[in-house]
Amino acid sequence: AQTVTQSQPEMSVQEAETVTLSCTYDTSESDYYLFWYKQPPSRQMILVIRQEAYKQQNATENRFSVNFQKAAKSFSLKISDSQLGDAAMYFCAPSQGGSEKLVFGKGTKLTVNP
Amino acid sequence: DTAVSQTPKYLVTQMGNDKSIKCEQNLGHDTMYWYKQDSKKFLKIMFSYNNKELIINETVPNRFSPKSPDKAHLNLHINSLELGDSAVYFCASSQGKDRLDGYTFGSGTRLTVV
Numbered sequence: 001a002q003t004v005t006q007s008q009p010e011m012s013v014q015e016a017e018t019v020t021l022s023c024t025y026d027t028s029e030s031d032y033y034l035f036w037y038k039q040p041p042s043r044q045m046i047l048v049i050r051q052e053a054y055k056q057q058n059a060t061e062n063r064f065s066v067n068f069q070k071a072a073k074s075f076s077l078k079i080s081d082s083q084l085g086d087a088a089m090y091f092c093a094p095s096q097g098g099s100e101k102l103v104f105g106k107g108t109k110l111t112v113n114p
Numbered sequence: 115d116t117a118v119s120q121t122p123k124y125l126v127t128q129m130g131n132d133k134s135i136k137c138e139q140n141l142g143h144d145t146m147y148w149y150k151q152d153s154k155k156f157l158k159i160m161f162s163y164n165n166k167e168l169i170i171n172e173t174v175p176n177r178f179s180p181k182s183p184d185k186a187h188l189n190l191h192i193n194s195l196e197l198g199d200s201a202v203y204f205c206a207s208s209q210g211k212d213r214l215d216g217y218t219f220g221s222g223t224r225l226t227v228v
Contacts, residue, residue, distance in 0.1 A: 033214045039155075043202060045219035089155055100145055100214050101170055104157040 002026060002096050006105035013082045014113050020067075021077045021108045023092030030054070033095040034068065034075045035102065040088040048090070051075065079110075087112045117141050120205050120220035127195055128228055134191045135223045137205030144209060145169075146188040147217065148180060151202040163188055195227045 004025045013019035025034075036048040051059045051068050058066050063083075067076045075094070079086055089109050093102040118139045127133050139146060147170075148160040162170035163182040177193040188205060202224050206217035 033216075035216050043222050043224075045204065045206075045217075045222075047216045047218075050216050091157065095214055099170075100208050101159055101162065102217060103159075104149075107155050 002094070002103045004092055004094060004103050004105035006090075006092055006108050008108045009106070010109045010111070012111040012113060013079070015082055015084060017082055018078060018080045019082055019110065021079075021090050021092075021110070023075045023077070023105055025073050025075065025092070025094045025103075025105075027073065027094060027096075034066075035093045035095075036064070036066070036075075036077045037091045037093060037104075038086075038088045039091065039107075040085075045091075049077065082112050084112050084114060086110060117218050118205055118207055118220040120203075120223050122223060123221060124224050124226075126226045126228065129195055129197060131195050132191070132193045133195060133225070134189055135203055135205075135225075137188045137190070137220055139186055139205075139207040139218070141207055141218060143207035143218070144185060145207060146182065146185070147204075147206045147208075148188065148190050149204045149206065151204060151222070153201070157204070161188075161190075192225075195225075197227050200225055200227045 032053045034051045038046045038048050049061045063080045065078045089107045091107045092105040120137050145164045147162045151157045160174050161180040165185045166182045179191045182188045202222045204222045205220040
């Protein structure tokens, strides 16, 4: 079974600073998708950013960007200019090769300090 | 104009009872899912349907039975509820593996078995 590792159970960052959340995964596929989801205390799952594995260019969405290292099977999320509203659980989720099934990591709880 | 709606949002019931959770999406997506999030926030896929056809059935007790009357609806029926079934259950939908833009999640159903 595919495994997804988020090695940081908890992280904290000062408001307006930058933080990077790590994610590694295993796969034997060459074409797949990767996602970061955010779950605030409201428990709603919100899509933050998406990356297609065949694209070398790292995805960016406003203050959120990824560092995708395909050979290393690493997919980290960088949050710039952190805001209080960024406080949440963050889940890394690659698709399981050739299917639309997403496998989720155990999550990183991000705290943003004012 | 909710995209993926689940009902009920909260469900408290006694052991041994049978209960159902309903899910509807108005996005025109082809694929729908049920995920279970345990007390440690770990998200695990249970089932997936594509156009009313079951395509993913993870190792889930037979007491859990999904039903998809049409591609916009995916319901989850649970028989003989046990304490260990207490969790948050998420419904989600996606376009399908040929265009995986990510899942759109419902707001979750918190099931508590007492």
